[in-house]
Structures are given as C-alpha cells and as structure tokens.
Amino acid sequence: MFCxxxxxxxxxxxxxxxxxxxxxxxxxxxxYIFNSLESQWCMQMLAQSAHYIVDTILILMDVFSxxxxxxxxxxxxxxxxxxxxxxxxxxxxxxxxxxxTVKVSLLLVLETLVIGLLSLGAGxxxxxxxxxxxxxxxxxxxxxxxxxxxxxxxxxGKTIVKTVLYFGVIFLVVVLFTGLSVSRARLIDLIQGGRxxxxxxxxxxxxxxxxxxxxxxLLLIAYTMLLVRGLLYIDPLFFLMLALGTLGTLLFxxxxxxxxxxxxxxxxxxxxxxxxxxxxxxxxxRIHTTYVSMTVICLLxxxxxxxxxxxxxxxxxxxxxxDASAPYDFTIQNYSGDVSPTDIPAxxxxxxxxxxxxxxxxxxxxxxxxxxxxxxxxxxxxxxxISLTDYNALMALQGRAGLSEESLPQLGTATLVTGxxxxxxxxxxxxxxxxxxxxxRQIFVGNFAGDPQTxxxxxxxxxxxxxxxxxxxxxxxxxxxIYLENMGTKILVLFMGLxxxxxxxxxxxxxxxxxxxxxxxxxxxxxxxxxxxxxxxGMRDRAVFTQVFLSFFLPLALAAVHSVxxxxxxxxxxxxxxxxxxxxxxxxxxxLLFVIYGAYFLATYxxxxxxxxxxxxxxx
Amino acid sequence: MEPILTVSHLQKVYGGKGxxxxxxxxxxxxxxxxxxxxxxxxxGSGKTTLLNCISTIDRPTGGSITVExxxxxxxxxxxxxxxRRERLGFIFQDCNLLDTLTGFENMALSLTIxxxxxxxxxxxxxxxxxxxxxxxxxxxxxxxxxxxxxxxVAAARAILTRPALVLADEPTGALDSKAAGQLLRQLxxxxxxxxxxxxMVTHDAFxxxxxxxxLFIKDGVLYRELRRGELDRKAFFAQILGVVSMLxxxxxxxx
Numbered sequence: 001m002f003c004x005x006x007x008x009x010x011x012x013x014x015x016x017x018x019x020x021x022x023x024x025x026x027x028x029x030x031x032y033i034f035n036s037l038e039s040q041w042c043m044q045m046l047a048q049s050a051h052y053i054v055d056t057i058l059i060l061m062d063v064f065s066x067x068x069x070x071x072x073x074x075x076x077x078x079x080x081x082x083x084x085x086x087x088x089x090x091x092x093x094x095x096x097x098x099x100x101t102v103k104v105s106l107l108l109v110l111e112t113l114v115i116g117l118l119s120l121g122a123g124x125x126x127x128x129x130x131x132x133x134x135x136x137x138x139x140x141x142x143x144x145x146x147x148x149x150x151x152x153x154x155x156x157g158k159t160i161v162k163t164v165l166y167f168g169v170i171f172l173v174v175v176l177f178t179g180l181s182v183s184r185a186r187l188i189d190l191i192q193g194g195r196x197x198x199x200x201x202x203x204x205x206x207x208x209x210x211x212x213x214x215x216x217x218l219l220l221i222a223y224t225m226l227l228v229r230g231l232l233y234i235d236p237l238f239f240l241m242l243a244l245g246t247l248g249t250l251l252f253x254x255x256x257x258x259x260x261x262x263x264x265x266x267x268x269x270x271x272x273x274x275x276x277x278x279x280x281x282x283x284x285x286r287i288h289t290t291y292v293s294m295t296v297i298c299l300l301x302x303x304x305x306x307x308x309x310x311x312x313x314x315x316x317x318x319x320x321x322x323d324a325s326a327p328y329d330f331t332i333q334n335y336s337g338d339v340s341p342t343d344i345p346a347x348x349x350x351x352x353x354x355x356x357x358x359x360x361x362x363x364x365x366x367x368x369x370x371x372x373x374x375x376x377x378x379x380x381x382x383x384x385x386i387s388l389t390d391y392n393a394l395m396a397l398q399g400r401a402g403l404s405e406e407s408l409p410q411l412g413t414a415t416l417v418t419g420x421x422x423x424x425x426x427x428x429x430x431x432x433x434x435x436x437x438x439x440x441r442q443i444f445v446g447n448f449a450g451d452p453q454t455x456x457x458x459x460x461x462x463x464x465x466x467x468x469x470x471x472x473x474x475x476x477x478x479x480x481x482i483y484l485e486n487m488g489t490k491i492l493v494l495f496m497g498l499x500x501x502x503x504x505x506x507x508x509x510x511x512x513x514x515x516x517x518x519x520x521x522x523x524x525x526x527x528x529x530x531x532x533x534x535x536x537x538g539m540r541d542r543a544v545f546t547q548v549f550l551s552f553f554l555p556l557a558l559a560a561v562h563s564v565x566x567x568x569x570x571x572x573x574x575x576x577x578x579x580x581x582x583x584x585x586x587x588x589x590x591x592l593l594f595v596i597y598g599a600y601f602l603a604t605y606x607x608x609x610x611x612x613x614x615x616x617x618x619x620x
Numbered sequence: 621m622e623p624i625l626t627v628s629h630l631q632k633v634y635g636g637k638g639x640x641x642x643x644x645x646x647x648x649x650x651x652x653x654x655x656x657x658x659x660x661x662x663x664g665s666g667k668t669t670l671l672n673c674i675s676t677i678d679r680p681t682g683g684s685i686t687v688e689x690x691x692x693x694x695x696x697x698x699x700x701x702x703x704r705r706e707r708l709g710f711i712f713q714d715c716n717l718l719d720t721l722t723g724f725e726n727m728a729l730s731l732t733i734x735x736x737x738x739x740x741x742x743x744x745x746x747x748x749x750x751x752x753x754x755x756x757x758x759x760x761x762x763x764x765x766x767x768x769x770x771x772x773v774a775a776a777r778a779i780l781t782r783p784a785l786v787l788a789d790e791p792t793g794a795l796d797s798k799a800a801g802q803l804l805r806q807l808x809x810x811x812x813x814x815x816x817x818x819x820m821v822t823h824d825a826f827x828x829x830x831x832x833x834x835l836f837i838k839d840g841v842l843y844r845e846l847r848r849g850e851l852d853r854k855a856f857f858a859q860i861l862g863v864v865s866m867l868x869x870x871x872x873x874x875x
Contacts (some may be wrong), residue, residue: 272738277725278718285720529716533777534705535733536698 006110009090021119026510027072028123028167033131036159073170074296080112080174084181091182105179112178116171124160208258215251218244223565230569246299249558253294256554257287275535275543282526283550286519293515294555300508301559301597306566308501308592326479327398328361329447330459331418336472337366337442344444347471353462358455361397362446365390367426368437374427379411384426386416387434397445403428417443419477456480505593508555509600513607516548520608523547527612537613544612548605556597623650624688624784624817625674631682632669632840643669644680645840651785651819656811658831659821660860662867666840667821668789674819675787676704688784705734709778709786713793716774717762723773724749724758730777748776751814752806768799772806779816788820792827804830825864829857836863843867 094104222245229237261284264271271277332344344364345355355362368385375381392402394416403410409429416426429437448455456478462468463476530540632644643666651657661667672678674685676692685692687707695703717726727745736744749755752772757765765773771791778786788807792800808830810816822828830853836844844863848856 268738268742272728272732272741274732274735275729277732278721278729281718281720281725526718526720529718530729530733532710532712532716533730533733534701536701536705539733 003110006107006114009107010111010114021115021122024076024116024119024167025123025126026507027076028120028163029127029130030507031069031072031166032124032127032159032163035162036127036131036156069166069170073173074292076170076174077177080178081181084178101183105182108178108182109175112171112175116167116174120164120167124163127163208255208262211251211255212259215248215255218248218251220248222248226565226569245562246295249298249562250291250295252558253291253298253554254287256291257284260284274539275530278526278530279543279546279550282523282547290515290551293511294551297508297512298555298559298562300504300511301556302562302566304501304505304508305559305563305593306501306570307504309563309567310570325415326418326477326482327415328418328445328479329452330445330456330476330478332444332463333417333475333477334442334444334472335475338369338438338440340472341366341439341442342471344442347467348459348462351462351465351467353458358449358458359446360449362444363390363393363397364442364444365394366434366439367441367443368434369440370427371437372433374409374429374433376409376411376427380425382411382425382427384440385434385437386412386426386428387431388428389431390434391416391428394445405430409433417445417477418479419482420475452478452480501592505596509597512552512555513600513604516551516604517607517611519547520544520611523608524612540612541609544609545605548601548608552597552601552604556593622689624653624655625651625819626686627670627674627683628686629683630670630673630680630685632666632673632678633681642840644673647683647837647840647842649835649842649845651817653817654811654815656808656818656830656832657820658828658834659819659837660823660825660828660834660864660867661837661843662823665837665867667823667837670837671787671789671819671821674785675708675710676700706781707784709781709783711771711775711778711786711788711791713790717770717777719762721761722758723754723760723762723765723769726762726773727777727780730780734781744780745776748780751810752776766799767795768802771795771799771803775803775807775810779810779814784817786816786818788818790822790824791820792822792824797826800827825857825860828860829853834860834863836867838867 091104094107095101099107222241225237225241225244229241257280261280264276264280271280334342334344345359345362348355365386368387370381370383370385373381374385388403388405388408391412395402395414398415400414403412409427411425412428413425448459459478460476463474468474527540527544530543531537627650628648630644630647631642634641634643647666647670659667659670669678673680674687674692676695680693683693687703690703690707692700692703717723718729721729724745727748728741731741731744732738746755746758749758752775754769754772754776757769757773760769762770762773771794775788775791778788791807792803795803804827807818807820811818811832820827820831828834832848834846835842836846846856846859846863851859
C-alpha cells in the first residue's frame with residue numbers, strides 16, 4: 001500500500017520530478033564517461049606513449065574527478081530541495097490526514113529511492129553508450145596507430161561500481177537531508193508554502209559593501225597566490241587557494257544583488273523605468289538561494305574556459321614541434337660504436353633490408369668524445385664532437401647551410417638526428433682534429449626510397465633481428481614513429497581538454513537552464529499580475545529576457561576574469577613544453593562558449609517566455 | 621453630462637450549440653462620473669461575467685459597453701490593453717500584490733508600467749498612500765502586512781493611475797469585518813473627496829451598504845435598482861436585505 005502510494009506519487013508528479021530526474025541522469029552519465037575515460041582509454045594511452053604530459057594530466061584529472069563529484073552532490077541536493085519546495089502543499093495534506101512524521105519521511109525516502117534507481121540505471125546506460133561513441137570517435141582518429149588492440153568498447157565494471165558507490169553516498173545524503181527537513185517542517189509553513197516567499201530581508205548597506213569588499217579581497221589573495229606559486233604544486237596551500245577563490249566568488253555573488261539594487265535605486269530614472277524595479281527585486285529575492293549555484297556555475301565555466309583554452313593552445317604547440325624533431329625519415333644510432341664499430345648499411349643488407357635500393361640520401365657519421373678538451377672561447381665546450389664534413393653533409397640532407405673551415409671550432413645546436421639523441425650542444429671541429437679523437441657513437445641517417453610505411457616495417461624488423469642484437473646496442477627512430485607519438489599526445493591533449501571543457505560548459509549551462517525554467521514556473525503568477533496591471537507583452541518579454549540574461553552572464557563575466565588569471569598561471573606550466581598560442585586558443589574557446597552557452601541562453605529565454613506567457617489574462 | 625460607463629443590451633452566451641449558458645441576457649445601465657455603484661446578485665446571476673466584460677478581460681456576444689465615449693467592443697489588441705492600462709483600475713478579491721516588491725514599489729509599479737516620468741512617481745505614491753492611510757506599510761513586503769493593508773495597497777495601486785473607472789471585484793471577500801469596514805470607509809471617502817468613480821461587485825449586503833446606488837442582477841437581467849439618497853447606512857442596509865431576500869426567488873416561487 002505504502003509502496004503503491006510512493007510509486008503513484010512518482011508517476012503523478014512526473015513533471016515535477018523531470019527536472020530532478022534529468023539532473024541525476026545527467027550527473028551519473030557524466031561521472032561514468034569521465035571515470036571510464038580515465039580508467040580505460042587514458043591508461044592504455046599512457047602505456048602506449050609514455051609522455052610526461054600525460055602524468056600531469058592524470059593528476060589534474062584526479063583533482064577534477066573529486067571536484068566533479070562534489071559539484072554533482074551539490075547539484076543533486078539542490079534539485080532535491082527545489083522539488084521539496086514544490087511539494088509543500090502535498091506534504092501538508094499528508095500531515096492533515098494524520099500521517100505520522102515517520103511515515104511521511106518513509107514515503108519520501110521510498111520516492112527518492114525509486115527516482116534514484118531509475119536515474120542511476122538510465123544514467124549508466126547513457127554513459128556506456130556515450131563513452132562507446134567517444135571510443136569509436138577516438139579510434140577513427142587513431143586509425144593508423146600502430147597498435148593491434150582496439151580502444152574503448154569496454155564496459156568498465158570498475159567504473160560502474162565506482163559510480164554506484166559515489167551516487168549511493170549522494171543518495172544517502174539526500175535521503176538524510178529529506179528526512180531531516182520533513183521532521184523539522186511545521187504544518188503552518190507547509191500549508192502556506194505556496195504563498196510565502198523566501199526571506200526578504202534587505203541587509204543594511206554597510207553589510208552589502210563589507211561582504212562585497214571581503215569577497216573581492218579574498219579573490220585578489222587567491223589570484224596573487226596562483227600567479228606567484230603557479231599551478232603545478234598540489235599541496236595544502238593549493239587547496240587553500242582554491243578555497244579562498246571559491247569563498248571569494250561566493251561572497252561576491254552573495255552581495256552583488258544587494259549592491260546592484262542599491263546602486264540602481266539611487267538612479268531613479270533607471271529604477272522607475274518600465275519593469276526594471278520588478279526585475280531587480282526578483283533577482284534580489286532569489287539571490288539567497290541562487291548565489292550558491294551561481295558560484296558553482298561560475299567555477300564550472302572557469303574550468304570550461306580554462307581547460308579548453310589551455311588544451312587547444314597546447315595542442316597547437318605540439319603540432320608545430322613535430323617536424324622540428326624529425327629531419328630525416330629515420331636514424332639508426334649505434335651506442336656501442338666506441339667499442340665495436342660496425343658498418344650499419346652493410347649490416348642492414350645482411351639482415352634482409354637492402355640499404356642500396358630501399359634508401360636514398362643516406363649518410364653514415366661518427367660522433368667523437370672530446371678527448372682533447374677542446375673549448376670554444378666565449379661559447380664553452382661539449383662532450384660530443386662532430387667533424388665538419390659530417391656536419392655539413394647532415395645539414396645538406398636537411399637542406400640547411402653548413403659551416404666553413406674558418407669559423408671552427410664552433411658550438412652547434414641544430415638537430416643532428418631524428419628522434420632522441422641525448423645530445424644538446426656539440427662541437428664542430430675540422431676533419432683533421434676529429435681524426436685524432438676516439439669514436440663515441442655511430443649514426444646512420446637517411447630517407448626511404450619507396451612507401452615509408454612498408455619500408456619502416458622492414459627496417460624495424462631488420463634492426464630488431466639477431467644480426468643487430470649480436471653486434472651492438474642500436475636505437476632506431478623514424479619520422480613516422482615520432483609523428484604518431486606526437487599525434488597521440490596531440491589527440492590526447494586536445495580530446496581531454498575539449499571533452500572536459502565541454503562537459504563543464506554543458507553542465508553549467510544545463511543547471512542554469514533548469515534553474516531559470518523552474519523559476520519561470522514560479523514567476524508565472526507574478527507575470528499574470530503584471531499582465532492584469534496592463535503591462536504590454538513586449539514589456540513583459542523584456543523583463544523575462546533581462547532576468548535570464550542576468551543569471552547567465554553575471555557568472556560568465558566573473559568566470560572570464562578568473563580564467564584570464566588562471567590562464568596566465570597555466571601558461572607558465574605549459575611554457576615548459578611550449579607557449580600557449582593565446583590568441584588562437586582564446587578565439588576557439590570564445591567560439592565554443594558562444595555557440596553552446598548562447599544556444600542554452602536562447603533556449604532558456606524562449607522556454608521561460610512560454611512558461612510565463614502560459615498563464616495569461618484569461619485564467620483567474 | 622455624458623455618463624462614464626454606458627452598458628446597453630449586453631449579452632453574453634457561454635458554450636457552443638450543445639450546451640448554451642445565457643450568462644447575461646439583456647442588461648442596460650449607466651454609471652455617472654463620481655458614482656459609487658454596487659452590483660449585487662446571487663451566485664450564477666452573471667455579475668462576475670458583467671465585470672469581466674467591462675474590464676475587457678472577456679468579450680460580450682452582443683450589445684455594447686462604452687467608457688468615456690469609447691466603445692470597448694470595437695477595441696482590439698494593443699489598443700485594448702492600452703485602454704485597460706490607462707483608463708481602468710482594478711481591485712481583486714485576492715489582492716494580487718507582487719510578493720517580491722515592497723508596498724511602495726507595488727504602488728509605483730502601476731505608474732512605471734504607464735511610463736510616467738520617474739520624477740513625479742514618488743510624490744504621487746506618497747500622496748495616494750496618505751489618502752488610504754498606508755504611510756506605515758510603504759517599506760513592508762506583502763507578507764509583513766495584514767490582509768486589510770494588502771487590500772488597501774491594491775486599492776491605492778488601482779487609483780494611482782487616475783483611471784476613469786475603478787472596478788472592484790469582491791474587494792472585502794478575504795477580509796475580516798474590521799478590515800473590511802476600514803477598506804470600505806476609505807473607498808467611500810475616495811469617492812466623496814476625490815470623485816473617484818467606483819463600480820463594485822459584491823454578494824455581501826453589509827459591503828453593499830457603503831455604496832450610493834445598487835444594481836441587483838438576477839438570471840442575467842437587471843432585477844432592481846436601489847439608491848441610497850438621504851438614507852443613513854443602517855436604513856439602506858435594511859432595504860438591501862429586503863431585496864436580497866427576494867433575489868433567490870420571491871414568494872411567488874414558493875409553493
């Protein structure tokens with residue numbers, strides 16, 4: 001009987017529950033995608049190309065992951081509080097019928113459970129499907145990746161368990177919260193729930209000003225800490241900085257509406273114009289419940305802007321550096337060239353790779369130890385030496401200018417080999433001097449004559465054969481391999497950044513949209529009064545627009561300021577790898593933000609307008 | 621002198637072919653400037669329909685309504701809402717104050733919607749608030765006011781725009797007798813001292829006794845008309861009660 005009532009309640013108030021249900025499903029879905037991405041796709045990438053950026057990204061991802069779950073918990077609680085508010089009358093009826101508090105609590109707990117299970121199921125399903133889709137997309141980008149195994153398409157049991165666990169805790173909190181709020185509710189408040197407004201205390205001016213100043217001061221402290229300390233040190237101070245920033249944002253939004261109201265009130269021409277007074281009062285009356293969500297939305301937007309901008313910029317940098325580190329199709333290095341020098345081309349031919357026909361523009365060179373302790377006055381010295389003939393030959397292969405005899409000895413820094421050389425600066429000396437030094441390492445560079453893909457496979461097979469393994473310690477780097485490695489990092493960074501950024505952006509926008517639409521439902525009555533007072537439709541539409549606009553663009557404005565500071569700090573981190581192309585990345589981010597956020601804004605405005613218009617003049 | 625409101629041969633039929641409900645059959649009357657007129661009738665007599673038609677919320681099926689020489693049935697769309705905004709004032713049973721605005725702002729809103737110059741708004745609101753004894757609630761929110769205060773703020777809001785006609789629909793319906801008395805005393809004072817023309821719909825004889833003239837509607841037609849003249853309120857009240865007792869049906873219907 002009791003379960004039946006709970007079930008019927010859920011189906012009956014489906015419209016009310018829709019907001020709640022969507023929020024939960026969306027949350028579960030995001031959480032699953034996010035965590036399954038971390039546990040399956042990224043780990044595989046990490047194993048494939050051990051690039052040190054990935055480590056940093058994984059640390060950041062862990063921080064984000066915790067942050068995301070906290071944000072989701074707040075979201076669910078918020079949605080639940082909203083739902084409870086809408087059902088006050090219904091609860092009052094139960095109490096009036098004589099249902100004891102425990103039973104009412106139990107009823108609500110059952111309802112929460114039903115909705116929770118439903119949304120958990122739906123969210124996981126959606127999450128698995130979407131992460132599937134993302135996996136396929138990634139695979140198509142990696143079609144040429146030289147790895148036999150497939151990406152994605154794995155149902156991550158670990159992630160499902162993790163999701164269920166996390167959301168189980170969140171539901172538990174919600175259930176406790178619901179039970180508590182019911183047991184503390186007073187019947188008179190519930191009955192008048194529809195009529196009574198939120199607390200409308202107008203705080204004294206000095207209080208608004210003080211809160212505002214405190215918020216700004218906290219933000220400035222957090223900014224300074226971020227700029228001075230940088231982004232990379234994740235220690236207690238880092239979290240203190242996050243806390244200060246969050247608190248500052250919170251206080252800023254808490255005091256903003258009161259501040260704004262005071263400011264406009266002084267300017268009577270503006271205050272007493274059209275529905276300005278009404279809009280401002282609406283905004284102010286809501287701030288007590290909306291400032292928390294505004295803060296969350298602002299921080300989400302900050303993440304979206306920051307992550308997207310940094311990753312797009314970083315991606316650009318990586319793309320530009322690909323060619324610089326691979327001047328020839330391949331390089332073979334013999335590390336044991338000092339003790340057992342070999343003829344690498346001959347060895348290749350012996351082991352099944354015809355170096356004569358398959359390769360063009362080859363060159364064998366030696367690198368020498370600096371036995372003589374040669375130094376270049378004013379430039380310094382190096383442990384690695386190369387002869388002028390070899391140097392000029394390598395430069396000619398790269399299509400660059402060589403050196404002349406007169407300028408020797410000289411310290412050089414131009415890339416000599418494809419791939420990893422372990423050589424920074426080196427000395428270029430004349431051939432006679434070089435002949436007196438002992439050989440350190442042999443290198444053999446060249447380009448493929450035919451199809452690079454097949455040639456590379458054959459070359460790799462030859463270098464890995466017994467003939468090579470028995471004669472020394474060799475290293476093979478090919479342009480294709482470096483390209484793919486860079487490509488992998490590039491796609492990883494871009495994908496992660498865009499993915500995270502978009503998820504945060506969509507979450508923020510969706511929350512705002514839900515909030516505004518539900519508020520519009522509350523506003524319906526007020527707009528009906530305005531209509532009866534004779535406010536023309538255009539005037540009312542403008543008021544709706546201003547309301548939606550304020551709630552969408554105030555958080556965006558502060559998030560933009562945050563992200564300018566944040567990106568300055570992020571630049572310092574990324575400049576280890578390369579400079580973020582700030583103009584381009586800012587443009588890309590702005591475009592993405594504009595399209596998604598703008599679309600949500602417009603959809604919300606039109607939705608809210610329809611809701612508000614719904615109760616026109618005729619209904620009384 | 622031209623009457624403020626002329627209702628002639630007003631008809632209103634609800635429903636389609638299957639179930640026709642004749643709410644108003646053939647109703648004609650006029651209201652002169654400065655009158656405080658009451659409209660009484662039993663439930664279902666058509667008094668709310670009449671008020672809806674005059675307030676342009678509903679459209680009559682036949683006849684005409686003229687306010688200050690403007691035929692309301694000829695007005696459409698923007699002209700109609702403009703007319704409603706500028707020439708009519710409303711007081712409803714549920715006072716319809718905006719709960720996020722203070723008393724002062726609730727009153728000022730009707731002026732800002734009209735586009736009245738911001739410089740004169742404060743003065744006019746304070747003046748009207750003084751007339752209705754609302755100085756104490758200007759900075760209060762609706763939920764901090766009593767029911768009577770809320771209704772008086774609504775009344776102030778209705779007369780602030782200086783409308784040709786104030787329409788009141790059961791203004792005392794949600795008030796206790798003391799608050800109702802206070803509101804009516806003030807409405808009547810407004811009528812006497814400021815010359816505000818008020819048309820009030822009520823089913824309560826006590827409320828109606830504050831009017832100068834009462835129209836009784838029965839089954840969609842004008843049934844009786846009473847004028848207070850020189851009578852005191854007590855005598856007028858007794859007279860009203862007499863008519864009201866006949867409204868549900870007279871002795872001819874018994875047996």
